[in-house]
Amino acid sequence: MPNPKVGTVTMNVGQAVKDAKGGAVEFRVEKAGIVHAGIGKASFSEEALAANVRAMLEALNRAKPAGAKGAYVKKISLSSTMGPGVKLDPASLHA
Amino acid sequence: MAKAPKRIQAWSIDRERAYPLSEAIAAVKANAKAKFDETVEIAVNLGVDPRHADQQVRGVVNLPAGTGRDVRVAVFARGPKADEAIAAGAEVVGAEDLLQRVQDGFTDFDRVIATPDMMALVGRLGKVLGPAA
Numbered sequence: 001m002p003n004p005k006v007g008t009v010t011m012n013v014g015q016a017v018k019d020a021k022g023g024a025v026e027f028r029v030e031k032a033g034i035v036h037a038g039i040g041k042a043s044f045s046e047e048a049l050a051a052n053v054r055a056m057l058e059a060l061n062r063a064k065p066a067g068a069k070g071a072y073v074k075k076i077s078l079s080s081t082m083g084p085g086v087k088l089d090p091a092s093l094h095a
Numbered sequence: 096m097a098k099a100p101k102r103i104q105a106w107s108i109d110r111e112r113a114y115p116l117s118e119a120i121a122a123v124k125a126n127a128k129a130k131f132d133e134t135v136e137i138a139v140n141l142g143v144d145p146r147h148a149d150q151q152v153r154g155v156v157n158l159p160a161g162t163g164r165d166v167r168v169a170v171f172a173r174g175p176k177a178d179e180a181i182a183a184g185a186e187v188v189g190a191e192d193l194l195q196r197v198q199d200g201f202t203d204f205d206r207v208i209a210t211p212d213m214m215a216l217v218g219r220l221g222k223v224l225g226p227a228a
Contacts, residue, residue: 008208013176017183019157020168020206029145029152038162040135042127048160049120049135056137059156067149068142075140078119080127084106085138089113 027059035060042080053078053088102128169193169204171213180208191216197223 010016027037039052057073064072076088108114108122120135127133143150169187170180171194180188186204187193194216207224209217217224 008206009211009214010208013170013172013180013183013185013208013210015183016208017168017170017180017185019155020166020208021184024155024157025162026155027153029141029143031145033141033143033145035139035141035152037137037156038134038164039137039158040160040162042124042133042135044135044160046117046120046124049124050116052158052160053116053120053137055159056156057139059154060139060141060152063152063154065143065150065152067147071142073139074142077138078123078135079138080123080129080133080135082102082129082133083123083126084103084108084110086108086119086122086126087110087113088119089115 025056027056027063042083166206167204168206168208169197171207171209171217173210173213176210194220 008016008020025037025039027035029035037056039056040049044052057076060073073090076090077085078088079085105128106126108126114122123135127135141152143152145151167187168180168185170177170185171190172180172188173190177188177190185208189196190213197220202223207217
């Protein structure tokens with residue numbers, strides 16, 4: 001369903017189509033306060049995956065609601081479809 | 096209790112340890128042993144309570160390296176905007192005609208984009224498209 005909030009109702013149709021094709025991912029917090037998203041394939045290079053992870057976290061920080069109190073990002077995990085979850089140290093991202 | 100399958104026994108990570116980004120990505124790649132190109136997912140536990148309307152978190156992000164998936168795009172637009180959508184590579188473009196097709200069960204696309212003037216039409220498709228389209 002198109003939604004102006006996520007940029008899918010727009011006069012700038014060409015750009016919106018290119019964005020959708022070029023890797024735009026919508027995210028929404030679920031009821032337990034966790035955001036999930038696919039950010040690539042296991043065949044991607046490590047640099048490509050890292051770039052996607054960083055872009056995702058930046059977007060999350062931009063979307064931080066005014067009502068949020070206390071620690072915003074509590075825990076981050078990465079996993080592949082059938083693989084184990086790997087905890088990510090949030091502190092390592094600022095390096 | 097049944098023994099864990101070999102695939103799972105072979106996992107080589109410390110589930111308790113928090114890894115720095117580059118190591119975490121290497122670990123995920125090394126442990127993606129299924130017979131297909133597994134999707135890499137991220138889960139972020141946020142300190143928000145989504146039951147409060149003022150603590151909703153939603154948005155879009157353009158992943159610099161893409162998602163690795165072909166996204167099929169349907170566009171509701173008319174005239175020059177429709178041409179623009181086709182030029183940008185949209186799979187299906189239309190107005191009333193497309194509305195009719197979707198109502199008849201055509202949903203072979205992943206994403207819908209509309210111009211503001213078409214929302215009156217597209218609004219009728221809420222039931223078919225659902226919140227995730």
